[in-house]
Amino acid sequence: MPYIPPEYNSVVPDCVSTGTIEKTKVVVVGAGPVGLAMALDLSLHGMDVIVLNRETRLSDGSRAICYAKRPLEIMDRLGFAGEMVAKGVNWNVGRVFFKDDPEPVYSFDLLPLKDQKQPAMVNLQQYYNEEFNITALTARENVDLRWGNEALDVRPEGEKVFVGVGTSHGNYTIEADWLVACDGAHSPVRSMMGMGFEGETFQDNFLIADVKFKKEHPSERHFWFDPPFNPGQSVLLHKQPDDVWRIDFQVGCDIDRDEIVKPENVTPRIKAMLGDDVEFEYEWISIYTFNCRRVDQMALGRVFFAGDSAHLVSPFGARGANTGFQDIDNLAWKLSMVDTGLAPPNLLQSYNEERLLAADINILNSTRSTDFITPKSKVSGIFRDAVLELSRDYAFARAFINSGRLSTPVPYPDSSLNTPDSDQWKGGVVPGTNAVDAPIRIKGQDAWLLDQLGWGFKGLYFAGPEGIDDELHQELVKLAEADLPVETLLVVPIGAEEDNLLPVLVDHKGLVQKRYGAATGSYYLFRPDQYVAARWQKFRPEDILNALSRATGKSGESE
Amino acid sequence: MTERLILEPNTDDPDGVYQFIIDMHKDLSEEESHAANARLILIMANHIGDENIIAKAAAIARKNTLKK
Missing domain, CATH: 3.40.30.10 (Glutaredoxin)
Structure with a gap:
């Protein structure tokens, strides 16, 4: 049985009938992984939070499936990394294949630094992440998670942000001190605020098939360039819990998007890849193209953007959700300290400074991966294939293979919050860098x-x-x-x-x-x-x- | 420390160097020649190592190509 996301009751607050303005500290728009983590972090910092989510259910399909060490450390601070790691598939080895050669041209090991609490990478369906986060949120008295509540308009006025909210039984208004938009790639709040979102759209389509089958297969990331079962294009295979496998086929530009996602059209691809004898069922099929974009500003007065509403990258490298968690990790303490007067409002500009830098570095990495995986010109393809052919025999070329550089935390070496070293250090952890566990x-x-x-x-x-x-x-x-x-x-x-x-x-x-x-x-x-x-x-x-x-x-x- | 990209004569045997490059293409189809060029550039780029030198060399190659 494919996963059926739980349905939540649509919330209709009293303010809808009374017409009074509801007051709270922070409104978080969006209850995806980033919005939920934002709400939990702020709540644990002691702030009252209302989360608005237009839908009444979690995302269908597996969606974001790779969770890297630093986001796991953040979830651990928030209290639900244990569930993530217990349920998730722990993996370290990635292999890259080229054409019909059964031997990888290149393999890597994430080689996690031993003696750290969190693993290098865990694969897990996004809905598990959301469920664990919601369980933790539900235990909090200062968080109100409102399904079926849509932010219709956002009006910053002086020291407040007014939010018009629509429900199944009418509208109401919230007066908040702060608002964080975690409302995804198509962020309505971004449009309401007239926030620019510049970048690049990539033409290639990718077909995700999450399929359930039982087969002995190592817990590794496998990536194929130009395999016989998807000639001229790439394929990515990842393992998830519950015998679910993520298969991501590059399918090119000129396709019929409605036709290609029909199971009868996906099945031949999967059989060509896995063999005719493997029995499988579908958990999720989806087609996507991607963008590399970011907002001009992640902090605009009392309104903040975090996660996909602030930046988009290609999926290669798992830099989407993983970056979003690091956004909220950066924002929560700053918001809390400014709110309680322990720090001046100026601190909030450092959110913009530090996380835009991270967004730019993620976009750079993501764009480079994309150029390697989907060469944009004939000569670019010639170089790509030259790298792959050389890689069989020469170690130097393997370093050029870019099937996605996996998400690692972006340090802020020049952040205005750092105090630069005044002493001589041999190694250690440089200011602006995340702590190393031991x-x-x-x-x-x-x-x-x-x-x-x-x-x-x-x-x-x-x-x-x-x-x-x-x-x-x-x-x-x-x-x-x-x-x-x-x-x-x-x-x-x-x-x-x-x-x-x-x-x-x-x-x-x-x-x-x-x-x-x-x-x-x-x-x-x-x-x-x-x-x-x-x-x-x-x-x-x-x-x-x-x-x-x-x-x-x-x-x-x-x- | 970034070394300067050398644009003055830097080899004792310019004719030999040129010949090695041309001989690499002997009996290759045009497609194979493109593939060989790509390999040669990648091998040399790795040998040079310094990304600033490579960036400068690439910029000069492009500029000179577009200068008609």
Whole structure:
């Protein structure tokens, strides 16, 4: 049986009949993976949220199926990565095939850094992601998820955003402090705000067939260039849970889109690929072309764009939903701090700065993959085939094969929130880069470093085996008790004493110290989204306070 | 450190270099020649390595081609 998305009851709030204006802190438009995660993050930051979703059901079909490590880390902070990883297909190996050669011309291993909590990549149907997120949301009292509620108009006025909402029984108005548009590629909010969405449309059509069959097949990503079962075009195969396989056929430009998706027309393709003897059933068939576009601004006053409403890429590289999760991770803490007055409104511009950079890098990667996979000219095709032929015999050419560069977090090396290094470092994690996980022990129990970071500003102080003196204690406690607190965690070698004032992370494998290039006395300051804001070889309280000002957009104010 | 793209004579044996390139195409069809050219460029590009040098070389090649 193909998946049937659950149906939710259409919500008709009291305001429809009373005619009063409903007030809330944040309106999130759209209940796809990005909107749901946005709502959960804001809710956990203590903000009241109303989520508006025009439909009364989840997306049909598998849609976004690849979830990369960094988004899983974000979902873990939000509390539902465990379900994702338990249900998902964990994979690391990708193989690239060319023409009828059964041997891959190239194979790669994502080679996840061992000793991290989250795997490199998990495949899972989008509806599972949405269901896990909704379960977590439903337990929250400060989130109202409204199915069958359509944002009809958005009017920013002064310090407020007014949203006209349509329901099955009439309309009402919400007065919110903030609005986040997570309403997808065709974002109505984007049009309402008159926001530009420039970029490139690609002509090639791709046919997705998600099919269910039982066959022993490794959990690997397979990509074919010009295989006999789809001559002159590409095919991508991915495994999902429940014996569902994603097959993505490139089908060219001149096709009848209505005809090609009919099961009787898809079946011959699948039989040619899998063999006549494999029995299968369809879970989802879809045809798509794609765009590489982005909005001019992701932050416009009190209105923000996140996920597909803000940027579109080709699916090669799984940079769609994965990027969306990183948008909301970047936005939630900033919105929360500005809302509570801990940071000036200026901080919100850094969302635009950092995430537009990420969008541009994703679009660049995606466009390059597309040029390789679907060459736009004869000579481009000649080069592509030359790379693939050379790859059989020469290692250098394999680096040129681009069947999609898989999503990795984009660092913000020049972000205005960073405090650039003033000390000499050998490696470690550069300011503007997301934290690297490592195993630790807390009170004798195995734990993970990333689980200790996030939500607020956190510091890691690398203490020696003898611990820290009273003066330093007092300084660190003072930082933790400030209006804008920085909670410092002590990283100590195995065998060091417990500390009765500060949390202690025992670096029993020495990996925290190694991965952060740290020595005794080093200090790392992390933002609430687990990105490094600053680091020093030696702790000085005034350095921390200056870096904290920068990381909350305060120093940018006077510039 | 980016090295400069060398546009002055840089080989002791220009005639030999030219001949190697021409000989690569011996008895090849036009299609095969295009394929061989692509391979040669990719091999040399990898050998050079520095993307700035390659970008400059590509820009000069294009500009000179369009200059009629």
